[in-house]
Every structure is written in structure tokens, then in C-alpha cells.
Amino acid sequence: MARGNTLSAFGNLRDLSVTPGAVFLGPWANIDHEKFLIVAGVDKDRVLVCSVMINSHINQYILKRRKLLALQVELRETDYDFLSHDSYVNFAQPIKANFSHFLNDELKYCGFLKNDDLKLVQHNIIVSGVLSTEEISLFFSTC
DSSP, rough: BSSSSOOOOOOOGGGOOOSSTTTEEETTOOOOOOOEEEEEEEEESSSEEEEEEEESSSHHHHTTTTTHHTTEEEGGGGGGGGGGSSSEEEEEEEEEEEGGGOOTTEEEEEEEEEEEHHHHHHHHHHHHHHSHHHHHHHTTTOO
């Protein structure tokens, strides 16, 4: 799934890498392999992060459900050094995590989404209907 991942070399400044558009690779609870996570939004106090996962393919369950399929967006491998093949951002289940999770040494910083892709990710999360109005305001008030 991943190629040429770079470890975060920010040291004490690592928390500055946890900004919208940052991509990390690492373990996640109840998943048996590393996953790419995109930071989609960060609350103003930098306590909580809204993130989405990148999948290497779209699950058959999702392919059969038009509403869930609409919550997938392709990222091209040719656009990102950290991808080894075309992959899909899944907006169906945004993850609300503590900011500190992204400072974990098990997560590897991989790079940033292109600005157009970040805007698409944020827009799709906002219009998906999976977050409350309060959560949208918390994470995306500047979008």
C-alpha cells in the first residue's frame, strides 16, 4: 500500500504537522494492518482531530450501496509519493480522535494532500451528513 514513507522528523515541532491535509500512516484500533489517515480538520484548541481513512480498494459491501459509494473519492498514485497504487478516501465514517493520537511515535508522517484534494475531502465530509452541525462547526469553521 505504501511506498517511500518518511518518518516525521519534526521533533518538538511534530505537532505542527497535525494540520488539515496532513497524511499519516500507522496502526489503528481494531484494524489488523496500517492505515493512511488524512487530517481533515482540527478544532481551534488543537484538542480534537477529524480524520478519514484511505483504503486501497472499495469494499464490496460499499460497491453495492449507492449512498456509501458516493462517500468514496479516488486519490491517484501518480499524485502522491506515499501511495503505491490508486486508493480511495472513505468519508462514510469520519474519525474524531484526540490530537495527541497523531503525536504517537507509531504514526509516520507521509506528506500533504494537494490543496484541491483537501478541499474535496473537507467538502465531502461536510455534505455527507455523517457529522452533526456542531461537529462541522468545530472542525471546519474556516472552510
